[in-house]
Amino acid sequence: MCLARPFKLLSLAPDGLSGVVDAGGATLTVGLILTPEAKVGDFVLVHAGAAIEVLADAEAQTILDAFDDFARLNDLVAPADDPHDRH
């Protein structure tokens, strides 16, 4: 099965139940029932045509920095909160 991927939400259908995402230049229609809070411009995690979570627009650099710290700091059991962490 397809790995779930993050895509940017470009538009919402009038009933809000689906939207169109940018899949690397192509556009895909995805179901948004499980992510009622998704807004245009948000990144959503899409699995088999459905959005299952809304993500923070975190830059790759920041994410990797958090993992660098995690490797270095022996007292951490998980990568620490980063400023983009919405959860």
Place this chain on the structure above:
Amino acid sequence: MTDTSSHRKQTVRDLAAALRREADGQPPLTVMHVCGTHEHEIGRWALRQLLPANVRLVAGPGCPVCITPAAAIVTAIALARHASRPIVCAYGDIARTPTAAGSLLDARGEGADIRVIYDLHEPAALARREPERRVVFFSIGFETTAAPVAAMLREDLPENFSIYPCHRYVPTAVEALAKLDDGQIGGYLLPGHACVITGQVAYDFLAQKYRQPAAVAGFEPEEILAGLLSIARQRQRGEPAVANCYRRVVRPEGNKRAQEILFEVFELADGAWRGIGVLPDTALLLREPYRRFDATAVFGVPEATGVEDVMPGCQCHLIMLGRKRPEECGLFAKACTPERPKGPCMVGGEGACRAHFLYPEVDNE
């Protein structure tokens, strides 16, 4: 782009080195993951090469295609062969998965109308486009898939649409595995996207009841290594927890809306896992009033029974429990290959045996 890729390479090296330091001088550690996509990505990046010699990462029963009982596939074929000739929709891998009675694609070769889909909304859309045909969605997968399927079932659906669901639930399956474990497993790498739905809290029993370290991990190589490092550090401290190493995506409590919708439409019951047997409370069955969409009732086709899950010599049931490696199966890469699979692990795009076959590790020379 280049900056990220060389940064990533360095981050991966640093995490692997940290894992080596943590595992140095310690007893061997075997971590089980339960996600087919984890196995696929591990193979694709050749990640096991970067692990220290005393850390082993084994694949549990995390490939949804591999664990779907042969009886379910046979039932789907029987639905396709109904006199009214419905269109049966399924994902590509399950359509190719063989049983002693053949696969869905074999049935297509004999005249059944089987359509491969990539999007779970497609079967209903197809039913709308072809009102004079009946459409059956043979729907498999874990909660990552079952939750949006549940959402779909709550919306308006055309009358000619029905569903034959065969979904399984990972948290209860992991509990069953933890119960079955005889001390071999030292920690669990938890599936990042299934945890998007259930949250890490669904696995608290691992730390609280079974004293097992666990980490929710994403799918990039650094995310998988971070999960392993977390487990190794937890073990070192003697403080098992369910660490979240995929915070940018997974909320501790999961997606509450998705959980509400999932359990409004489905309920847990004992479920058969191909090659393993029945694991309690691991099947997601339709609740009322959603049973009106159940294809077996709509078409009067009962679920098949007495279907052989495992071909002679196949070791998938042991491989999926992490008790054997694919290379230790006598059929692996000889009688059993992706072109002529003898067991489910060789078929699913994320099956342990298929992953080992397609991404064989370079032997140390």
Place this chain on the structure above:
Amino acid sequence: MSELIRLAHGFGGRLTQDLLDQIILPALSGKDGHAVTLDAAVLPDLLPPVVVSTDSFTITPRFFPGGDIGKLAVVGTINDVAMMGACPQYMSLGLIIEEGFAFDELRTIMASIGRVCRETGVRIVTGDTKVVEKGTVDGLFLNTTGFGTRAFGPVGPELIREGDVLLVSGTIGDHGAAILNAREKLGFDGTLASDCAPLHELVAEVAAAVGGALHALRDPTRGGLAATLNEFAQDTGLQIVLVEEKLPIRAAVASFIEVLGLDPLPLANEGKALLFVAPDAAAAALAAMQKHIYGREAAIIGRVEKAPRRGRVVMETAIGARRVIEMPIEAGLPRIC
């Protein structure tokens, strides 16, 4: 004249002549008014050593972004001939047409064939047309056989040496992705297109730049880089090392394969060449390709090493680990060439 091809169009009589005169021959007339004879042809300009190659084309869908079965049939054989060091001069064209095929569709495909021939200077000098009962072929099958005089070489796997550098002339997976998307209606329309292109000039430029340092070349069509490189590995008994980070892939194709969980290595390419070049000529080979319109994204993607046991293909993943690349086994992918 009817709108659909009938069995009678294949009987060799008046209707066959109509088909030839009105659809097939006009599409093939050369620039110099060269009349196309049909049953057989003398090839006066063909000097030894002669390179010949044949291929059949059964692709569906017949029309796709970037080309159609007609263009593919000419380009595919041009490239097979070019990979052996020849500039393709002459070609034969065989058609097997299903009863009921639309004339308009055939006209469009023939026009495509004619266009590619005029652009590349290839002359179709002989051919054959058959019409078969409905259901015995899927619409239209084509066969082309190409002939050319070898202009550079010899080239071939037997010349590949340990230490050789592996180059690719551009982005990988374009054709396979476009066809899969079109065939399975996956919704990536507008961003994916076949890379179908004739490469005879491109490879000739490389040969002119590096001479005998160009050891072997092949276009990775069906089965993609995975199949082609495994063939070379088996033929040479050497280890071919691919560097994942160096593989050029278009962003749209990368997205497509990510979403579907596909590997780009087995995807077909119809406008790309893989080249094995002696190490000190690699930079010159790369520069020669990048000057050409079909080689702008050429890249060095690997090297040849001694194999520990048997010939094989190994890839250095982006995180620095190595894995073996096997011959692709996907039987499920649609007919792509």
